[in-house]
Amino acid sequence: MTASVIDGKATAATIRQEVARAVERLKAEAGLTPGLAVVLVGEDPASSIYVRNKNKQTVEAGMASFEHKLDEGTSEADLLALIDRLNADPAVNGILVQLPLPKQIDSAKVLAAIDPAKDVDGFHVVNAGRLATGQDALVPCTPLGCVILAKQTLGDLSGLEAVVVGRSNIVGKPVAQLLLQENCTVTIAHSRTKDLAATCRRADILIAAVGRPEMIKGDWVKPGATVIDVGINRIEGEGGKGKIVGDVAYDEAAAVAGHITPVPGGVGPMTIACLLRNTVTAAARQNGLSSPFAG
């Protein structure tokens, strides 16, 4: 068997189109232009690229983009004051603070200061709690992207065995909550799991979110399973050139799996698309409307 490749780029493009249509409707029917504020402190080159992409895609979807670039030396108090202003600004429906922050700033304190209703990254404790208790939440973007890809590939996920490898707050734990909402039987595995290979082999849906290059081998994959690889690891490729690989040994796994996400081009492109989707959801809910997106 050779797995069919799950095209995250194409799905992300479809989501961006859905977002653009939802934005048009909000403008026409509610006089509302969703707005996303992105805050970048310092000059980290990778962060700068992310922020530029986010702004570009926000504008392309018809939304307002507010970019706040602060000096590397910005104090925590000044950043918190900015967050307060953004919380109070009705034109701003979503607030994203690009991580990592410089070390004079306590990231946890800053994330906790964001109004949960505008927390489009879904990292605020109130959104984690709402997700954990099955209430309407703003859900972290990468987990949301994983589940959208799985549902698009498999349809109804009810009753399927899902195994999540990794238990981070930003991917592993929220993706487990989302899969549980989809009525999967969910196992969370991690570094202390005794027989990780056997645990992975139980999975109809295998989510790899450990951040270790090619750790999950082909014979850890159940024949026909759907493999969603969240890992983005930079390793040294041939001739000393940098190369991006996932947490799954792709070629081996693709020989066994039914469906598999590539790295890059799988989960990666979904993240910003889901950020835009969250911003529209946040804008709608802040104005007493329900989210225009299903599931």
Added chain:
Amino acid sequence: MTASVIDGKATAATIRQEVARAVERLKAEAGLTPGLAVVLVGEDPASSIYVRNKNKQTVEAGMASFEHKLDEGTSEADLLALIDRLNADPAVNGILVQLPLPKQIDSAKVLAAIDPAKDVDGFHVVNAGRLATGQDALVPCTPLGCVILAKQTLGDLSGLEAVVVGRSNIVGKPVAQLLLQENCTVTIAHSRTKDLAATCRRADILIAAVGRPEMIKGDWVKPGATVIDVGINRIEGEGGKGKIVGDVAYDEAAAVAGHITPVPGGVGPMTIACLLRNTVTAAARQNGLSSPFAG
């Protein structure tokens, strides 16, 4: 094999002693008497018995107990006003609103109004979020009781396969989070799980929290496993007399398991003991001290 019986009554008594000692230390070293306010609306007989037991055990542990009995016809506004007063009262470290509430009152709204720092039931969304993200939380009492019993029975739980049957917000989901913190490989199973018997048979630790009398059969239990039964189901026994049974077919399971909680006398007595423990933890944290209890 015949399972050894996990004595929840004895463990609960030990916890109450630990609580009483911690209260004495807080009084002597910090001049602090932890206080628990219990709010009962109406005359439900079962609720009245629970509240009486809670108050009695609170006082026996050396703490202050504040009982608020409100008329069945109390308005939501009046109850919310009481919650506000209790939130503001420094003598009250824990607030428990006995459920169910009469139907003119929105329970979710009332629970959300409790200061998360005083939410000793652990049902507030902020405590659910803190638990879900591995921060200090006030943890729901029954799940906490389950994990204390498992640790007391097995010691270090790291690497063990835990299967939680049931995904309620008050037991299944929080107990899964706690077992994950103990480094178990955790599976959450439920009504949509395809082969529930086989899934249960994987468990080194099996937590039954479905609320269906004797649903989990003896041959669903892995030989030697530790079985923690959260169910409290009233069924018709011999001669038409009422009888309390758990979610596990006890006699069958006890023939296979290594350790098992009885019903009654297993998880049940742990709940109030953990409530007292949470009240002391809340009192300590509200006064800038750390919880006197490990784990």
